[in-house]
Amino acid sequence: MSTSQTSDLLNSLPASERDYLQDYLRQSAETMLAFSQHEACADMMAGIALTITSALEKDGKLLVAGNGGSAADAQHIAGEFTARLMYDRRPLAAIALTTDTSGLTAIGNDYGFDHVFSRQVLALGRKGDIFLGITTSGRSPNIVQALKAARAQNVTTVVFTGENCGELPDADFVLRVPSTWTPLIQQMHIAAAHIVCALVERALCPQTPDV
Template identity: 40%
Template sequence: MTTEWSLSEMELPTLRPLAGGTRGSGPMPGSVDAYPPATARPDSLDAVREHLECVLPALTSLQSQAYHLAAWGEELARRMLGGHRLLAAGNGGSAAEAQHLTAELVGRFDAERVPFSAISLHADTSAVTAIANDYGYEEVFARQVRAHGRSGDVLVLLSTSGRSPYLLRAAEVAARLNVTTWALTGRTPNPLASICDEAVAIEAVSANAQEGHLIGLHAMCRAFDAEVARRSHTATSEGIRQP
């Protein structure tokens, strides 16, 4: 027997009415005035302003490495058009950034184009938990690199600290398989930036470095898409069929 549970409106918590009047009066929803800011303590406001000010060093650091990001985008396009794949890994928030990157490649970033093979190594929960249980968590990414990585593939590793032993182990395995490793890290020096083939290190505090990683990945995707479009146009002009 299945029991169905439901909440009546009377059982739901009552929300504090918005300032500015009753429903149906005042500004339209979506306007700035429709949702006036709540009262903020001075220390909370200071914390927010400090965080936002720390975004600027991350952006400055990224701008100084724009050439690097453009080169990554172009090289990734050349390899993926040649049949290679991208693997990506990170822990916590960096795992989300890694999955964001693979989604842009398997789906699309801006313009319509063919899909490309990209795998987030943390996203297969059955594989992650099985490997961690049988081999220890240190092998959770490394073993997947051994399974999926082929010579000429690219492994992108994200870590604000650059000290994750699980990512370092994955980079070591990738090197033996001739899989190119690119790191996105926070401040240097750090072990991950040193062990990988190339690195973009964002000189900012941890949270802002992680925000910078997403901006950097988007910038790389723009270069990637531009190179894919350029090569597709050239191939079409020369009568060469693209994958």
Template identity: 45%
Template sequence: MDTREVEQYIQEGLEARRLIDVEQVVRIGKVISEAYRKGRKTMFFGNGGSAADSQHIAAEFVGRFEKERKPLPSLALSVNSSSVTAISNDYSYNNVFERQVRAFSVEGDVAVGLSTSGNSTNVVNALRAARTIGCYCVAMTGSKGGKVEEYAHEVIRVGSSRTSIIQEVHIAVGHILSKIVEEDIFGQ
């Protein structure tokens, strides 16, 4: 990779960020804030890099983003290796998040599935279960949307087909949501 290719990569990432639907992200942030005000929680889930992104975003709510405040209840469903491996072994990896959603969620929670393709079966299954329970469902995906669209109330589509760019923008959106929620609940 030479300097020209690096510059192109950076430009592609900047363009994908510029294409974020800002009104949609603010709307989702307000939904999350309202869920927290009602004593509900958020759950994040995805595979591979999206699992890591889910953990990162959930940690911003449980820990803090930019201000000292009380913790907010948020789960990343990829972190419990015993649950992940038991469900995968005894049922199917396709059910690994869906089983946890059924175990942990209640009506009014917010479920956020991250899938760069939008077609990860276990993310689709988890969103389907969450929607059935009465959770507000958000999908974060790439430009094509994918099968998650059928079960999500909101789909944040990143304007790129490159996995790395999509994941970088997912983290940026997670940070923006964290800031919206912190300011909305705890003030500026």
């Protein structure tokens, strides 16, 4: 498709929708720029990557959970670890707690939706593991309960959230995206996850140059 054809498609939108599209892209770019320049976020991602690297070196594993779009992010992140991100290497231990429909519905039915992740953390989490809870608001009850369960199991806790997150249990690492808009927070969460995974991958599985 030529540039002129693309321009015609954009111009075929009502003016208000063109403005919305362009404003969305502008806000997305501004949020990414703010995120990239936020020293506390960079420090937090470095700390998270170092901690996950250390855990995996000692046969620990990464447990990940979230709701809705963040549930998809949890699966995305676990997939990057167990498959690959930047290059071919050995699989790295990660489990998304959002995929077992029988387990999720059994726990939800018997104990309530607030415990769909915490019961799994109690079952699977061991000292030396990492739990990553993703909640754009910081107030997801099932993530809060999972964090409490992780602490009880001596599992290191990580939270990805937004600027105005609620009161969270004492987490070891909290990455706060500098935004209050859910779609942009989610975009930054997956960017952060890719950065963290890439750093872990590079540390544990250095790429061997072709001879």
